[in-house]
Amino acid sequence: MGKGHHDQGRRSFIKGVGTAGAVGLAGPMLLGSAQASNTQWDESYELVILGSGFAALAAGIEARKKGIERVVIFEKMPYFGGNSSINGGLFAAPVTPLQAEEGIEDSVEKMVEDQLIAGRGVAHRELLHHIATNAADALRMCEEAGAEFLPYLQQLGGHSVPRTYQTTVSSGGGITQPLQRECERLGVDLRNRCLFERFIQDESGRVVGVRIATRYYYDRDVNEGETISVEATRGVLVATGGFSQNIPLRVAQDPTLTEDIGSTNIPGATGEAMLAMFRLGAVPVHLAHIQTGPWASPDEGGFGYVSNYSIFNFPHSIAVAVDTGRRFMNEIADRKTRSDALLENRDDEGNPLPPILITSHAEAKKHPSAEKVLRYGVGWKFDDLESVASRFNILLEPLKAQIEEYNEYARTGEDKQFEKSMEHAKGKLIEPPFMVVRLWPKVHYTQGGVLVNTKAEVVDSITEKPIPGLYAAGEVTGGIHGVSRLGSCSIPECLVMGLTAARSVAGEMT
Amino acid sequence: MIYPDRTISNLLLASTTMVLLLGANSLAYGELKEFSGIEGRTFHEFMYRTDNCSSCHGVDDPVGYPEDGTCITCHSVDRLVEETMSESEEDRWQNPHDSLHWGRDVPCVECHGEHSNKAPLCADCHNFDYPGHQY
Numbered sequence: 001m002g003k004g005h006h007d008q009g010r011r012s013f014i015k016g017v018g019t020a021g022a023v024g025l026a027g028p029m030l031l032g033s034a035q036a037s038n039t040q041w042d043e044s045y046e047l048v049i050l051g052s053g054f055a056a057l058a059a060g061i062e063a064r065k066k067g068i069e070r071v072v073i074f075e076k077m078p079y080f081g082g083n084s085s086i087n088g089g090l091f092a093a094p095v096t097p098l099q100a101e102e103g104i105e106d107s108v109e110k111m112v113e114d115q116l117i118a119g120r121g122v123a124h125r126e127l128l129h130h131i132a133t134n135a136a137d138a139l140r141m142c143e144e145a146g147a148e149f150l151p152y153l154q155q156l157g158g159h160s161v162p163r164t165y166q167t168t169v170s171s172g173g174g175i176t177q178p179l180q181r182e183c184e185r186l187g188v189d190l191r192n193r194c195l196f197e198r199f200i201q202d203e204s205g206r207v208v209g210v211r212i213a214t215r216y217y218y219d220r221d222v223n224e225g226e227t228i229s230v231e232a233t234r235g236v237l238v239a240t241g242g243f244s245q246n247i248p249l250r251v252a253q254d255p256t257l258t259e260d261i262g263s264t265n266i267p268g269a270t271g272e273a274m275l276a277m278f279r280l281g282a283v284p285v286h287l288a289h290i291q292t293g294p295w296a297s298p299d300e301g302g303f304g305y306v307s308n309y310s311i312f313n314f315p316h317s318i319a320v321a322v323d324t325g326r327r328f329m330n331e332i333a334d335r336k337t338r339s340d341a342l343l344e345n346r347d348d349e350g351n352p353l354p355p356i357l358i359t360s361h362a363e364a365k366k367h368p369s370a371e372k373v374l375r376y377g378v379g380w381k382f383d384d385l386e387s388v389a390s391r392f393n394i395l396l397e398p399l400k401a402q403i404e405e406y407n408e409y410a411r412t413g414e415d416k417q418f419e420k421s422m423e424h425a426k427g428k429l430i431e432p433p434f435m436v437v438r439l440w441p442k443v444h445y446t447q448g449g450v451l452v453n454t455k456a457e458v459v460d461s462i463t464e465k466p467i468p469g470l471y472a473a474g475e476v477t478g479g480i481h482g483v484s485r486l487g488s489c490s491i492p493e494c495l496v497m498g499l500t501a502a503r504s505v506a507g508e509m510t
Numbered sequence: 511m512i513y514p515d516r517t518i519s520n521l522l523l524a525s526t527t528m529v530l531l532l533g534a535n536s537l538a539y540g541e542l543k544e545f546s547g548i549e550g551r552t553f554h555e556f557m558y559r560t561d562n563c564s565s566c567h568g569v570d571d572p573v574g575y576p577e578d579g580t581c582i583t584c585h586s587v588d589r590l591v592e593e594t595m596s597e598s599e600e601d602r603w604q605n606p607h608d609s610l611h612w613g614r615d616v617p618c619v620e621c622h623g624e625h626s627n628k629a630p631l632c633a634d635c636h637n638f639d640y641p642g643h644q645y
Binding site for chain 1: 573574575578615620635638
């Protein structure tokens with residue numbers, strides 16, 4: 001590149017930014033909606049998608065495939081992929097090629113039953129059934145777009161059989177990146193730093209567009225570009241994720257989830273578009289059911305490396321309380337059961353006493369994250385039990401007795417202490433050298449949100465009918481999973497409901 | 511300092527390599543320094559001498575950030591990816607300029623501050639050590 005070229009580039013850049021002087025405070029301007037009759041459209045699309053995670057990207061791809069011409073994705077963060085881009089990349093689906101290969105018998109009904117049990121009687125059977133029925137197709141779509149998965153299945157807490165795929169990069173980024181490229185290839189417009197402000201409705205109440213603040217900087221909460229009115233001639237899909245990072249809102253729902261409890265989510269998971277949908281008349285469902293992840297570590301931020309490491313290792317590991325040296329839970333119970341049990345580990349003043357997860361290093365190292373866990377000092381390897389006991393201030397004798405007791409369960413395949421399913425753990429004794437991480441739950445997932453039907457239409461609380469032109473998919477919707485979502489069931493939900501929304505907009509979900 | 515036929519871009523990349531090679535010993539390089547009323551990076555000293563604010567912001571009295579994409583009018587993302595690529599295949603996707611989460615798409619200002627120090631985005635969740643990172 002010559003100097004002339006450089007100067008030319010800079011000149012055209014100066015021309016580009018010369019007009020952008022408007023600076024606004026983005027936060028306080030949020031309202032439910034505005035009327036279309038007063039609106040001068042700055043831009044027009046057939047389908048406007050808010051958010052850019054699994055649900056949004058799947059919808060963008062499917063919309064283009066179904067012949068919807070002009071599709072845009074507005075993302076408020078500087079990067080695309082939403083919280084999906086940093087999730088664990090764990091994908092449950094029944095009746096898949098890997099299950100056939102491993103000889104695992106599964107069915108849509110079996111997966112739904114597992115989810116209903118964790119949902120404690122208030123999960124949405126019809127939606128779960130719709131999602132499980134289409135999950136294997138969604139998995140295929142990801143693979144066709146270039147997503148790569150580990151060649152084995154995992155059995156996560158609450159699942160009666162191994163049915164969980166994981167991306168080779170152990171993150172949802174292994175799905176959002178290829179789906180984003182596929183959206184780009186298919187001509188979906190992807191626009192970052194675009195904050196949703198409000199819906200625009202016509203006289204009949206149909207959602208016909210949105211107000212978008214451009215050049216938005218979430219860390220300073222300002223938008224430095226224009227605020228534009230964008231028409232959506234066929235629909236608006238809200239796929240903006242949950243509200244784990246909206247601390248006042250989550251504390252209002254569940255006062256125990258205070259600021260000092262970490263979250264695995266990106267900072268953008270604050271739920272403004274969900275609140276705007278409530279103002280339009282959407283039905284709020286299960287907002288107080290907020291999930292904490294029992295596999296998180298107090299020794300790193302967010303989801304980090306330990307979360308996936310623990311998820312993989314829980315079946316053949318023991319979680320031990322440091323004050324007793326004993327187990328205190330079924331390590332593969334559902335997430336709520338485990339988080340509740342973990343949070344009881346406190347000293348006399350109520351301060352957290354994070355329990356430890358002990359695994360044979362020989363097993364632990366089979367997960368790709370194990371090496372990173374050791375390298376970044378968020379987990380440790382020990383040659384003998386004495387070192388573990390002294391490092392974490394645990395009495396050696398009870399710890400030794402606990403491990404001997406558990407190893408007997410591993411030999412027989414029956415956990416007499418907590419009835420853990422030993423399907424994947426039989427014969428896997430806990431032996432030196434040991435690998436240890438510390439556990440403390442983090443706010444991970446908001447089961448609540450707006451009510452949708454199996455067409456991904458948002459239902460009105462008064463009329464009980466769909467709000468015309470408004471669709472929602474993914475974590476922003478509520479009630480699907482009930483009290484506790486099973487791990488690896490969010491990705492299939494987001495993808496299937498994103499696909500469903502696009503098919504509805506295309507007129508195919510009749 | 512005079513820049514004969516070499517482009518600014520190449521010079522900056524050469525300097526980046528130097529930082530990576532020298533690690534902690536070269537921390538003085540890229541430090542914040544006062545330039546006529548505002549702090550800026552020492553490696554951008556030549557820009558403060560000539561165009562001042564408008565060279566990045568497009569106007570003489572900016573109130574906000576330059577547009578995303580401003581930095582890459584001089585810096586090449588592909589070259590940066592190359593410079594920060596690990597030799598170990600295991601760390602292939604831990605490259606801050608080409609990560610498994612966001613590829614090459616993260617705007618520069620999310621991890622780099624021209625007028626103030628900024629922690630890298632990765633630090634939200636990971637305890638990575640990037641000795642060459644200019645906070």
